[in-house]
Amino acid sequence: MPLRRLAFALLCLALCGLLLWLAVRVMAPGGWTAWEVLAFLCFAGTAPWTALCAGNALVGLGILLGTRHPPAAVLPALRHARPPSGRLHTAIAVCIRNEEMAQVLPPLARLLDGLAVAGAAQHFTLWFLSDTQDPALATAEEAAIEEFRARHPRTRYRRRSRNAGFKAGNVMDFLDHHAEGAALMLCLDADSEMSAQAVLRLVGCMEADHRIAILQQLIAGRPAAAAFPRLFQFGMRAGMRAWAMGQAWWQGPDGPYWGHNALIRIEPFRRHCRLEALPDGSPILSHDQVEAVRLHAAGWKVCCLPDEAGSLEGNPPALPEFMARDLRWAAGNMQYFALLRLPGLTWMGRWQLLQAILLFLGAPLWTGVLVFAALNAANGGAVATPGGSLLALMAVTWTMLHAPKLCGYAEVLLKPGLAEAYGGRGALLRGAVAELVFTTLLDPVSILNKAMFLAALPFGARQGWAPQNRAARGISWVDAARLLWPHTLFGAAIFGLLLVAAPGALAWALPPAGGLLLAIPFCVATASPRLSDRLRRMGLAATPEERVTEALPH
Numbered sequence: 001m002p003l004r005r006l007a008f009a010l011l012c013l014a015l016c017g018l019l020l021w022l023a024v025r026v027m028a029p030g031g032w033t034a035w036e037v038l039a040f041l042c043f044a045g046t047a048p049w050t051a052l053c054a055g056n057a058l059v060g061l062g063i064l065l066g067t068r069h070p071p072a073a074v075l076p077a078l079r080h081a082r083p084p085s086g087r088l089h090t091a092i093a094v095c096i097r098n099e100e101m102a103q104v105l106p107p108l109a110r111l112l113d114g115l116a117v118a119g120a121a122q123h124f125t126l127w128f129l130s131d132t133q134d135p136a137l138a139t140a141e142e143a144a145i146e147e148f149r150a151r152h153p154r155t156r157y158r159r160r161s162r163n164a165g166f167k168a169g170n171v172m173d174f175l176d177h178h179a180e181g182a183a184l185m186l187c188l189d190a191d192s193e194m195s196a197q198a199v200l201r202l203v204g205c206m207e208a209d210h211r212i213a214i215l216q217q218l219i220a221g222r223p224a225a226a227a228f229p230r231l232f233q234f235g236m237r238a239g240m241r242a243w244a245m246g247q248a249w250w251q252g253p254d255g256p257y258w259g260h261n262a263l264i265r266i267e268p269f270r271r272h273c274r275l276e277a278l279p280d281g282s283p284i285l286s287h288d289q290v291e292a293v294r295l296h297a298a299g300w301k302v303c304c305l306p307d308e309a310g311s312l313e314g315n316p317p318a319l320p321e322f323m324a325r326d327l328r329w330a331a332g333n334m335q336y337f338a339l340l341r342l343p344g345l346t347w348m349g350r351w352q353l354l355q356a357i358l359l360f361l362g363a364p365l366w367t368g369v370l371v372f373a374a375l376n377a378a379n380g381g382a383v384a385t386p387g388g389s390l391l392a393l394m395a396v397t398w399t400m401l402h403a404p405k406l407c408g409y410a411e412v413l414l415k416p417g418l419a420e421a422y423g424g425r426g427a428l429l430r431g432a433v434a435e436l437v438f439t440t441l442l443d444p445v446s447i448l449n450k451a452m453f454l455a456a457l458p459f460g461a462r463q464g465w466a467p468q469n470r471a472a473r474g475i476s477w478v479d480a481a482r483l484l485w486p487h488t489l490f491g492a493a494i495f496g497l498l499l500v501a502a503p504g505a506l507a508w509a510l511p512p513a514g515g516l517l518l519a520i521p522f523c524v525a526t527a528s529p530r531l532s533d534r535l536r537r538m539g540l541a542a543t544p545e546e547r548v549t550e551a552l553p554h
Contacts, residue, residue, distance in 0.1 A: 001252045008055060008250040015051035015400065020044060022393040030384025035376035042368035049358045050400045053243070057403035060246030060306075064411045071307040074248035077212060078305065081204035086123045090203060090263070091182040093174060095167050097131040099190045101144035107193035107312075112152045114196025121154065124186075124199075127178065129170050130159035167259070168275055168287035175270045182266060189260040191314030193222055198310025202263040205305070213269060213300035214292060216255065216262040218244050220308040221315045223549040227535055228322070228526040229315040231438040234431050234541040236315070237308065238408025244306035253301035254348040259288035261311045265300075272298045278338050286332025289356050290339065293349030312545065318475055318527040319445070320483055326446060327453050330360040334457060363450035370513055374494050378501035390508065398511070402436070421544035431541040438541075441522050444515035448487050473527065480523040491516025 023043050027036040063070050072078045092111070096104060108126060115121045128145055132138045138159060149155040158178055160170065171187065179185065184206060186199060194217070202215050218240060221233025248255060273291040275284045284290055292302045316322040336353040339345075345353075376382055399406065409432045412418040413425055422428040481488075494513055498505050515522065525531050535541060536550060 004250045012051040012055045016047045025389040033381040039372035042365045045365040054400035054403040056246035057407040060242035061407035077205040077209035080208040084203040088183040090184040092126045092186045126155045131163035185264045193312040195310030213295045214302045217311040218308040222312040223546040227531040235405045235435040239405035242407040243404040255304040257288045257292035296349045319523040367451040377505040441515040475527040480520045484519040487519045
């Protein structure tokens, strides 16, 4: 593992060096202006994350194409796993809060039915851990679960009167007071779905390696009809497979935890993952990665099974929900600054926290690159910029940032039999093009949104952890304009400045910033049932699960 980490570090340093060398070739001719210096510093700040994307993807693609059973190549326990013996009883813990139970219950019924068919139902107990506070919603929730329990008697329900500590507090309260007799806990969110085969495979791995405290399953998007999640999770599925495979190769037993669709060994988790408040008294919001690094420090393994088979989650149904989720995660991940210097963490644990910070810290830096580059062009500083070098820099940066999904698409195209699940290579390529266009329009809006939030965070801005809307819905032009007018105005200011002072730079600004001008129509269109129907009729951006679902009689 040390040699793997050294090799990966050298690869990422080389990729960073390539990015910075190309940036110097773009900005140095004609001398450095003040705006170019500022743009270069911001770009240099983004380079580590860009290189990490490419490094993980390249290593992951090599494993995906070069090994017969890729997950077993990075998870030794999978090679030694056997069908579960039944010695370890598992509590299936589903965290709910103000949820529409008609959407929550069917996937769980399928899981319990699958466990029964496999002859393993007696080794599992399903627990609903409710943080619902509204009395009327709680009454409806309890009634739905009682009806569910009539068909699935190994079901339990517990509702807290006060949701202290949010989800992490909910889980720890359950472990302290209700998990007696269970050795393992399968942690699921309200929108999670797992197959019995996937769950039994996780249990088998836990029995094969008694030092694994968390085994995190890779997660794909649940079948969705709405255009926004359909396009988003098409790329996410391809990208996460290559990313997670590469990351698991060099992180090994010091892997990540994403908070759900994971199997947890209760005893070490209860002993080491009890989270105290931050120095300012606020609770830790993004609890999952903190729990992982605590277990690393205590000598326990946190492993990733980089295979999405049988492990699904729901994705935000439209742009507003996607933006709100991003800001919740941003608020939580920025808290990690207060934890980086805590004693007792491993250096890999500190890197895990830093990596989570970099995921969002790049947003204000990319915004700075755009602003300073536009000001440089408007003040005549781009006259000496070589167009060929600028094109090379933009192409290489784009390729590195999108390397995980590009490598994921390459795997499906190159490995025999994989493309058929997508409807063939042609369908995969059409879906990939549609997804990349979607991402090109989405990224500028998402980046600016996170940048504005992070800029306001030190001054008291907060993103609450309110109940989430998970249902597909249309969005009116008025609602989209109310949400996205700052993004549109910012984009209009950038392009207006270039139109007046440097019209030759307009074409260069379109790929990284054109989505800002189209933010409002993009939001309305991707939430529209009309676009969703058109995508389905064209067979665009359909994951294997969606293709199967849409082939069923309605």
